[in-house]
Amino acid sequence: MTIQVNGESRGIGDGHTVAALLRELDIRADRVAVELNLEILDRKDFETRGLREGDRVEILSFIGGGAE
């Protein structure tokens, strides 16, 4: 199935969870926030939250910044 990750289309296996997606992308779950269809997920739900066709996933983390 195809989902949107950070604005880009990406094919993933059926039944993938958020945690599985993060592992596939080699991203540490404890350092990111995940927004699924505009809903910010609780980190403890990453393992159980399944992804569906057309889902829009945003993965964000801290980067260098002062102001603006």
Added chain:
Amino acid sequence: MDTMNDRLVIAGREFQSRLWVGTGKYKDFAETKKAIDASGADVVTVAVRRVNITDRSKENLLDYLDPKKYIILPNTAGCYTVEDAVRYARLARAAGVSDLVKLEVIGDEKTLFPDTAGLIEAAKILIKEGFIVLPYTNDDPIVAKKLVDIGCPAVMPLAAPIGSGLGIRNPYNLKIIMETVKVPIIVDAGVGTASDAALAMEYGADAVLMNTAIAGAQDPIAMAEAMKYGVWAGRLAYKAGRIPRKLYATASSPIEGML
């Protein structure tokens, strides 16, 4: 005065350093880390952005800044609406470990001045959700008071536009803010060099936050150290109590005993 025992407390949290620094605009993470260490700051601001999913070789800022050692203060930089600022604050909390947020609602691209009406609105929403909101605001005493009234445990008025290096453009307003609100004041943005930081502290600011003045200096590491001493000197002078300004001279050597 022992600077180590002169701690800043905001919302029950103790901060060791009165110089807070941003982590943007550095050459690389190694330079960021060196500058922060030289500054002595224990509070560092960060932004929240999309992870680069195509190039995972990129290092993570948190590889260099251990969240156990530094207080990570996420900002909502780049947000021009209440909705965006609230969204980014929530994402920051989800990505991090605390309820702290440096709230910015920017009003205009050219000046990057805060949209203070939007700021108050966003702060209200976030405070209701349990955030500890440190608002980046204008040097406007009325807005500062409103922010405190709705529950902000500190206010962060600007010295001058972000990244401008102009120094404190309106010391009188800052003084009025310091006398009006009874929470810590962190002068944020616009500092250019160490004397600006010292002045802010001499006026009675509780801390100073800066990024560009250090990261943009020809030698960021040396400037970080200069800023550390500037903040210390200003704080010490504030606590010591300066002499009043007088128009005419007052001799400091005695007249007695002269021929």
